[in-house]
Amino acid sequence: MFELLLILLLIYTLFPVIRHRQIASARFRAIRRLELSRKSRAITLIHRQETLSFLGIPFRSYIDIDDSEQILRAIRLTPDDMPIDLVLHTPGGLVLASEQIAEALNKHPAKVTVFVxxxxxxxGTxxxxxxxxxxxxENAVLGPVDPQLGRFPAASIIEVTKIKKADEISDNTLIMADIAKxxxxQVRNFVKQLLTPRMGEAKALEVAELLSGGHWTHDYPLGxxxxxxxxxxxxxxxxxEIYELMELYRQNPSRRPTVQYIPLPYQSNRRNNS
Structure with a gap:
């Protein structure tokens, strides 16, 4: 009985590792199919909640320095005359890492396409x-790029200094407001720099101000x-190929599914009746 339990525990421990390797291999094949169809370098930046280890502990990931290091390395390995296709699925992350990735893509001589x-x-925006x-x-969205300082939008911190007098505001809030400005x-100037070659300086400044100035909530969806x-x-x-690739990045499968359907394309009612 003890040996049987040991074997079952070993299988239970190793199965997620084997499954993870199978999925990783399938993802690489899907990426390669995309590259061959478009004659490009395909890079993915996909953040989803996944299960790690046999304990099934989920974690959420965001754009971080590790992401920027890997993407910059992929760009360096890409010839100047080869297009880059970047598949993006992310809630956002560190401004430093995002700016590094954006700057590297902006400098690439060949065409850069982002798929959302x-x-x-x-x-990510x-x-x-x-x-x-x-x-x-058609249903995908981007969002504002206004900076967030801790739990609060930078624009909202500045707004406090406009509503209250200086002697009614704590030193900590005044310092945060200075950082927020x-x-x-900084974000407005960076976005303007990215957009100016494509739409001119005046229009780029207008768009940069709209996206970075806190005119919407940070999670406002821009279709x-x-x-x-x-x-x-x-x-x-x-x-x-993009949809096929995303099928390999499913959410944590250990939870009870909240959305279910028969995963087959249906024909129209007219054809079914005939």
């Missing part, structure tokens, strides 16, 4: 602004039509 199958918020073209699903100015009105190079119609 679902959402690329905050730092900043990276998208560095692309020559943003290709989105610098943060907004493709709204982004087009801002003058961004957005089009709809993701390649089939």
């Amino acid at each position: 199958p679902h959402y690329a918020m905050s730092g 900043m990276i998208s602004l560095a692309a020559d073209e943003i290709v989105m699903d 610098k943060a907004i100015r 493709g039509k709204e982004l087009k009105q801002l003058g961004l190079a957005v089009r709809f119609g993701l390649p089939r």
Whole structure:
């Protein structure tokens, strides 16, 4: 009985590792299919909640320095005349890492295309602004890039200093407001720098101010039509390979599913009745 329990424990421990390697291999094959179909270097920046180890502990990930190091390395390994396709699915992350990635993409001589199958918020939007073209699903969204200081938007901290008198505000809040002004100015100038070659300095400044100035909540969804009105190079119609790739980045499977359906494409009612 003890040996049986030991074998079962070993299988229970090793199965997630084997499954993880199978999924990783399938992802590499899907990325390669995308590269061959588009004759490009394909890079993914996909943050989803996944299960690690046999304990099944989920964690959420964001754009960090490790991400920027890996993407910068991939860009360095790409010839100057080869296009880059970046698949983005992220809630955002560190401004430093996002700016590094955006700057490296902006400097790449060949065409850079960002694909957004679902959402690329905050730092993901900043990276998208560095692309020559943003290709989105019709229901996908980007978001504002206004800086956040801890739990609060930088613009809201500044707003407090406009409502209250200086002697009614704590020193800590005044210091945060000073930092907030610098943060907004830095992000606005960076976004303007990214957009100026594509839409001119005046329009780039207008868009940069709108995206970084705290005019919306940080999680406000900007759809493709709204982004087009801002003058961004957005089009709809993701390649089939992108959807196939995203199927390999499912959410934590250990939880009870909250969405279920038969995963098959249906024909129209007219054809079914015939």
